[in-house]
Amino acid sequence: MPTFLRAPSGAQIALIKAIVFLLCLLPALSLALGWYDDALGANPIETITRASGEWTLRFLLITLAVTPLRRYTGLHWLLRLRRMLGLFVFAYAVGHLTTYLWLDQFFDWQAIANDILDRPFITVGFAAFVLLIPLAVTSNSFAIRRLGGRRWQSLHRSVYGIAILGVVHFWWLVKADLLEPFIYALILAVLLGLRAWWRELERRRQLSVPPPAKHLERPVIRIVPK
Amino acid sequence: ASKLSTVASPLSTTEPQTDHKSVITYNNFYEFGTDKGDPAQNAHRMATRPWAVKVEGLVGKPRTFDIDELLKLAPLEERIYRMRCVEGWSMVIPWVGFPLAALLKAVEPLGSAKYVEFLTHYDPEIMLRRPVLAWPYGEGLRLDEALHPLTILAVGLYGEVLPNQNGAPIRLVVPWKYGFKSAKSIVTIRLTEKQPPTAWNRAAPHEYGFYSNVNPEVSHPRWSQATERRIGEIRKRPTLMFNGYGEQVASLYQGMDLRKQY
Numbered sequence: 001m002p003t004f005l006r007a008p009s010g011a012q013i014a015l016i017k018a019i020v021f022l023l024c025l026l027p028a029l030s031l032a033l034g035w036y037d038d039a040l041g042a043n044p045i046e047t048i049t050r051a052s053g054e055w056t057l058r059f060l061l062i063t064l065a066v067t068p069l070r071r072y073t074g075l076h077w078l079l080r081l082r083r084m085l086g087l088f089v090f091a092y093a094v095g096h097l098t099t100y101l102w103l104d105q106f107f108d109w110q111a112i113a114n115d116i117l118d119r120p121f122i123t124v125g126f127a128a129f130v131l132l133i134p135l136a137v138t139s140n141s142f143a144i145r146r147l148g149g150r151r152w153q154s155l156h157r158s159v160y161g162i163a164i165l166g167v168v169h170f171w172w173l174v175k176a177d178l179l180e181p182f183i184y185a186l187i188l189a190v191l192l193g194l195r196a197w198w199r200e201l202e203r204r205r206q207l208s209v210p211p212p213a214k215h216l217e218r219p220v221i222r223i224v225p226k
Numbered sequence: 227a228s229k230l231s232t233v234a235s236p237l238s239t240t241e242p243q244t245d246h247k248s249v250i251t252y253n254n255f256y257e258f259g260t261d262k263g264d265p266a267q268n269a270h271r272m273a274t275r276p277w278a279v280k281v282e283g284l285v286g287k288p289r290t291f292d293i294d295e296l297l298k299l300a301p302l303e304e305r306i307y308r309m310r311c312v313e314g315w316s317m318v319i320p321w322v323g324f325p326l327a328a329l330l331k332a333v334e335p336l337g338s339a340k341y342v343e344f345l346t347h348y349d350p351e352i353m354l355r356r357p358v359l360a361w362p363y364g365e366g367l368r369l370d371e372a373l374h375p376l377t378i379l380a381v382g383l384y385g386e387v388l389p390n391q392n393g394a395p396i397r398l399v400v401p402w403k404y405g406f407k408s409a410k411s412i413v414t415i416r417l418t419e420k421q422p423p424t425a426w427n428r429a430a431p432h433e434y435g436f437y438s439n440v441n442p443e444v445s446h447p448r449w450s451q452a453t454e455r456r457i458g459e460i461r462k463r464p465t466l467m468f469n470g471y472g473e474q475v476a477s478l479y480q481g482m483d484l485r486k487q488y
Contacts, residue, residue, distance in 0.1 A: 042247070042262070042458075045455065045460070046315070106462070114450060120447065172448075175313075177256070
């Protein structure tokens, strides 16, 4: 493997980030151009709603794939793309929701409220969006410092639940042909399954380490906050 | 496509028609794929000649019609109808066809016939094999609905022979019901005493009833049916009871609770 891939320099990381950023913008750009060129088919609003929703899910799965990829390839710098990818999940979710509120419902708040209350697929989709907000808000270094690593991490673990809600949202939307939502569900199951498996491995590893002999144990110094 | 000569009909609407391209590229014909663009891509594989339609069941004169006989059974009329899909979009489509009643009268329904079942073409060699719905696609009407003057068998669109993706060579059009009731590429018409099973009702009985009349007051778990988007327009418009055909058809449902018989 070339060195720049194994351990890219700071400048190379910056370049990779810029390229990934532009790639992530492409789906939105192609929808925007399609809208102005009238190239989104007979029902352009449906096309945009569908595409923005699917891209939200795809970016969510890509974000969740960062850790496994890093673990199995040893490319630790991949972690440095995760925040940006996660923010693209939020950006596409905002685009998806805006399309629904504006182009689809034209801010008919009564109809929107009825949809959220009466239509299960919209209820879970809306819940997933609301749960994404705290993650987007705390995606900066300031929030990590403010919350402390542990609390920040447990907050951001809610992304697993959000991903499940996202796939359920798609599953319940589909009329009869469940093939596509099934594919998303399968990929998500693998990504979440890997994490469960790692936890299990970690548990077994800890169990297999023999406890240190009593006389070798060092005194534990606890720092108890007053 | 070749031209069909037609006569105008007083049952046509004068509303602006949905552009031709949308009508032939935005289709639900699941046998050819479940994306709206799939039927236009794949339906050319279906041969529409020779084609026979078998009419059987509780009729005095059961027989099989060749498609070319059907084209001459009655004068072809242009029927410009609103079409409302259960998914919340609608079109205005200039169909070419003739009343289903003309065909039914030719076979002399027996007094015991109460329903009409429609079975459509299914060929796994050229169509979807995954059992998304129970193939072949089946639909049904009550006999009085089937005999209603608005109910037609369509053989054309925009003055030309029906494109395959729109249900060639012959399909049902029932304009006051959601689009999925209007079965495409029909091969069997059967008159029965019992209510026939229908494809969407079998797939999701709580979502799709036998009647499936357009009804803005009965919402669907996935779509509010109060409004619809006319293809080609941005803002939604209110959906009309019986898709705006209430004056002609409301009497068929007198005394029925349309919330229960959805």
